[in-house]
Amino acid sequence: MAHVLTRSLDRAATIFVLVVAACGVLIPLSNLLLPAGSALQVPTYLVALWGKYVCYAILALSIDLIWGYCGILSLGHGAFFALGGYAMGMYLMRQIGTRGVYGNPILPDFMVFLNYSKLPWYWHGFDMFWFAALMVLVVPGLLAFCFGWLAFRSRVTGVYLSIITQAMTYALLLAFFRNDFGFGGNNGLTDFKDILGFNVQAEGTRAALFALSCLALILAFLICRAVVSSKLGKVLIAIRDAESRTRFLGYRVESYKLFVFTLSACMAGVAGALYVPQVGIINPSEFAPGNSIEAVIWVAVGGRGTLVGAALGAVVVNYAKTFFTSGVLAPYWLFMLGALFVLVTLLLPKGIIGTFNSWWDQLGSKRPNADSAAREDGVTEPKMAE
Amino acid sequence: MNVMDTRSTSALLYLDGVHVSFDGFHAINNLSLALEPGEMRAIIGPNGAGKTTMMDIITGKTKPDEGTVLFDGKTDLTRLDETRIAELGIGRKFQKPTVFESQSVEDNLLLALNVDHSVRGTLFWRGSRGEAEQIDRVLETVRLKDVRRKLAGSLSHGQKQWLEIGMLLAQDPKLLLVDEPVAGMTDVETHQTAELLKEINRDHTVMVVEHDMTFVRELGVKVTCLHEGTVLAEGTIDQVSSNDRVIEVYLGR
Numbered sequence: 052m053a054h055v056l057t058r059s060l061d062r063a064a065t066i067f068v069l070v071v072a073a074c075g076v077l078i079p080l081s082n083l084l085l086p087a088g089s090a091l092q093v094p095t096y097l098v099a100l101w102g103k104y105v106c107y108a109i110l111a112l113s114i115d116l117i118w119g120y121c122g123i124l125s126l127g128h129g130a131f132f133a134l135g136g137y138a139m140g141m142y143l144m145r146q147i148g149t150r151g152v153y154g155n156p157i158l159p160d161f162m163v164f165l166n167y168s169k170l171p172w173y174w175h176g177f178d179m180f181w182f183a184a185l186m187v188l189v190v191p192g193l194l195a196f197c198f199g200w201l202a203f204r205s206r207v208t209g210v211y212l213s214i215i216t217q218a219m220t221y222a223l224l225l226a227f228f229r230n231d232f233g234f235g236g237n238n239g240l241t242d243f244k245d246i247l248g249f250n251v252q253a254e255g256t257r258a259a260l261f262a263l264s265c266l267a268l269i270l271a272f273l274i275c276r277a278v279v280s281s282k283l284g285k286v287l288i289a290i291r292d293a294e295s296r297t298r299f300l301g302y303r304v305e306s307y308k309l310f311v312f313t314l315s316a317c318m319a320g321v322a323g324a325l326y327v328p329q330v331g332i333i334n335p336s337e338f339a340p341g342n343s344i345e346a347v348i349w350v351a352v353g354g355r356g357t358l359v360g361a362a363l364g365a366v367v368v369n370y371a372k373t374f375f376t377s378g379v380l381a382p383y384w385l386f387m388l389g390a391l392f393v394l395v396t397l398l399l400p401k402g403i404i405g406t407f408n409s410w411w412d413q414l415g416s417k418r419p420n421a422d423s424a425a426r427e428d429g430v431t432e433p434k435m436a437e
Numbered sequence: 438m439n440v441m442d443t444r445s446t447s448a449l450l451y452l453d454g455v456h457v458s459f460d461g462f463h464a465i466n467n468l469s470l471a472l473e474p475g476e477m478r479a480i481i482g483p484n485g486a487g488k489t490t491m492m493d494i495i496t497g498k499t500k501p502d503e504g505t506v507l508f509d510g511k512t513d514l515t516r517l518d519e520t521r522i523a524e525l526g527i528g529r530k531f532q533k534p535t536v537f538e539s540q541s542v543e544d545n546l547l548l549a550l551n552v553d554h555s556v557r558g559t560l561f562w563r564g565s566r567g568e569a570e571q572i573d574r575v576l577e578t579v580r581l582k583d584v585r586r587k588l589a590g591s592l593s594h595g596q597k598q599w600l601e602i603g604m605l606l607a608q609d610p611k612l613l614l615v616d617e618p619v620a621g622m623t624d625v626e627t628h629q630t631a632e633l634l635k636e637i638n639r640d641h642t643v644m645v646v647e648h649d650m651t652f653v654r655e656l657g658v659k660v661t662c663l664h665e666g667t668v669l670a671e672g673t674i675d676q677v678s679s680n681d682r683v684i685e686v687y688l689g690r
Contacts, residue, residue: 292539293536
């Protein structure tokens with residue numbers, strides 16, 4: 052086990068982990084300890100906003116793991132994120148208890164409103180945090196496993212796979228919109244009161260959730276690094292670049308795809324679960340196909356196939372989204388997002404971090420005696436062997 | 438299940454009465470062929486003779502409509518998929534060199550090594566001295582030692598062909614299927630490749646598909662000429678190239 056972890060921490064990875072850890076510690080401390088209005092104090096609304104970005108960064112990592120390293124372009128990853136979010140939302144709903152509008156100790160408000168006589172069977176157990184936390188991993192993981200088992204075994208790849216992942220998230224969107232599906236229909240789950248006994252609105256809870264999100268981001272990053280820096284990572288890249296060649300070498304390609312796809316869905320689920328208490332609501336719009344596509348754009352902008360890039364892309368694009376959608380340019384955000392995607396594809400096909408890496412390598416190869424042979428990018432003139 | 442009780446043939450690879458058609462086009466027509474262990478066989482034939490389709494059948498990419506394909510005298514290959522067939526010990530080099538371009542030459546060979554190919558095995562893999570030595574040996578054989586850390590995508594066409602042959606060696610299969618290894622190579626490289634294949638043939642059974650007659654002559658092995666999915670002639674290169682029917686279909690005279 053130990054060698055898997057040590058191998059995964061190269062210099063860039065260490066820097067990333069330290070930066071996220073510093074944010075996870077300093078931002079909550081500044082929010083809680085410094086007096087409000089002080090120049091260095093991070094206001095609570097920003098803590099919640101950045102906490103949201105951190106959750107998006109985890110989602111971006113999960114997409115990069117399968118797309119950047121294994122060539123599986125999922126345009127439905129928002130579904131796993133939303134399912135994790137619903138699992139957490141169900142726990143938060145059950146915590147409301149008699150404080151709801153109707154004061155029913157068992158049934159959440161929307162069920163009383165819709166004349167439910169008793170709790171649907173699939174809501175049982177969600178009053179316990181450990182059970183909900185388990186479901187955050189199990190539900191997205193199980194869906195991804197079943198979906199992947201069918202798709203990868205039938206060798207559905209490329210654009211066909213992307214289309215059926217879109218169909219999957221769209222189908223879930225429609226299902227969750229229905230009132231009789233038992234998840235609050237159109238309105239989703241909201242009006243949360245507390246989590247593990249702490250008020251979700253309280254500053255301390257928000258700061259703690261932010262710190263936890265940073266911790267989850269670090270863990271997700273380390274898991275991804277461990278996967279991609281192992282021999283399994285090399286096999287994934289081999290599958291991405293030449294799938295049938297990999298098969299002829301005796302690798303069971305579908306098992307590898309199933310493994311990363313399921314792992315990735317579990318990570319997306321955790322991201323959703325941390326997202327819901329910070330934004331205070333989960334509704335079917337989280338399943339919207341557009342959300343999943345947007346998440347893919349974050350990865351493309353940051354740098355597909357670079358984990359740090361995926362996380363960075365999520366933060367940068369979402370910061371831009373917050374910035375532009377709050378001003379006069381708000382109606383044009385989707386056009387800007389589309390333009391961004393086109394521009395990145397044309398001008399920075401490797402994304403921010405990928406471009407930075409090639410630039411850094413070129414700089415390295417110009418220095419005398421630099422050992423850059425290991426990272427040449429295939430742009431050098433091929434030489435004939437004697 | 439797919440293993441017969443007794444060995445029915447001494448051949449390492451045995452094809453009998455194989456038929457394949459794609460939308461009514463008979464790509465392979467009553468093809469029968471046997472390869473003895475340790476043999477090297479050259480397969481020639483004009484375009485569309487079914488050479489590549491035959492390799493697809495042997496490696497499980499294409500399923501024959503009828504006929505027998507036996508490996509090692511007892512395993513029915515028509516029932517297995519590519520991964521299982523690769524695990525049995527049949528390696529394949531593609532017509533177009535197919536290497537993992539974004540990974541280093543060494544990593545390409547590492548991936549090809551015949552070791553634990555399970556998800557868990559590769560996740561917790563750690564390099565061993567034995568594996569490193571095997572990679573060194575292969576690099577030596579295919580003359581790529583100087584470029585071991587280069588990305589495979591930055592190699593010349595000829596080097597890529599060799600790397601792919603090297604991957605076959607690392608895989609250490611019982612049977613190597615080599616599809617057009619010298620396509621696009623210079624004369625020197627072609628000569629070196631012939632030497633390389635002869636060296637490999639010392640402890641592997643090899644089947645080579647090739648258009649280049651100089652190369653086939655240099656290999657100096659038994660030749661099978663395919664035409665319209667069936668065997669037209671078999672024998673030494675001189676016998677085959679003087680066969681009237683071969684001259685008729687192959688040379689178009």
